[in-house]
Amino acid sequence: MNNYSLKIQYDGTNYAGWQIQNNAISIQQKIIDAIEVILKEKVNLIGSGRTDTGVHALGQVANFRTESELDLYRFRYSLNSILPNDISILKMEKVDESFHARFDAKERSYIYLFSDHKSPFYNNYSYYLPSISKFDFKYLNKISKVLLGNHDFTSFSRKNIEIEDKTCDVKEIIWHKGKTISTFYISANRFMHGMARTIIGTLLFAAEKKLGEDYLLEVLEQKNREEADESVPAKGLFLFKVRY
Numbered sequence: 001m002n003n004y005s006l007k008i009q010y011d012g013t014n015y016a017g018w019q020i021q022n023n024a025i026s027i028q029q030k031i032i033d034a035i036e037v038i039l040k041e042k043v044n045l046i047g048s049g050r051t052d053t054g055v056h057a058l059g060q061v062a063n064f065r066t067e068s069e070l071d072l073y074r075f076r077y078s079l080n081s082i083l084p085n086d087i088s089i090l091k092m093e094k095v096d097e098s099f100h101a102r103f104d105a106k107e108r109s110y111i112y113l114f115s116d117h118k119s120p121f122y123n124n125y126s127y128y129l130p131s132i133s134k135f136d137f138k139y140l141n142k143i144s145k146v147l148l149g150n151h152d153f154t155s156f157s158r159k160n161i162e163i164e165d166k167t168c169d170v171k172e173i174i175w176h177k178g179k180t181i182s183t184f185y186i187s188a189n190r191f192m193h194g195m196a197r198t199i200i201g202t203l204l205f206a207a208e209k210k211l212g213e214d215y216l217l218e219v220l221e222q223k224n225r226e227e228a229d230e231s232v233p234a235k236g237l238f239l240f241k242v243r244y
Helices: 029-037 070-084 130-135 137-147 195-208 212-222
Strands: 002-010 056-066 087-095 106-115 149-152 169-177 181-188 237-243
Touching: 002 029, 029 056, 029 087, 070 087, 087 212, 106 195, 137 169, 137 195, 137 212, 169 237, 181 195
Parallel strands: 056 237
Antiparallel strands: 002 056, 002 087, 106 181, 106 237, 149 169, 169 181
């Protein structure tokens, strides 16, 4: 059995996220449909992780298996010719048969973009927040350190009774203030549903109110989503990179 990995970029604006679901259009389904048109066989496309409705990806990774021996260049070209313009296969590789895009991933990273002025060119890919330039980014980076390491992120994730263990190891959080676009970067071994956007919203709330590290520790310890603040909009979030 041949195993192939794909590095994928997509604009999530018009999709209900990565994961296949009933009565909604997903990125995963679009790619599966395109692969099956070319191969004329059913495939199981495994993603490195789910992205929510409206979230984008610069470096999603997925894999599928087939008995066919594929010409990588021709297959990727054919795949991109079938896929809509908001989904692109950047790279395709033949990998070990045991490779699993989700379970073999060691670290995932996301970036979030803020724009400080209204622009039609930034609208679908950043959160228009005029006050972002007034935030103290040194303070944001300081209080963010509380969330580094292994913690139970129940308070920062959507309620999901299917997943009992919500412990994640957050490796890095970096806030960067730009002239027009400011960024948030986070990397961890795994992310819970809605976790990245809720962390961002809660950190902004804590910085604005000068609540500091103690507030964030209390939110973590409560293990209750209602203790954290509102999440930021999906459109500013990008799955940046998956490391194996």
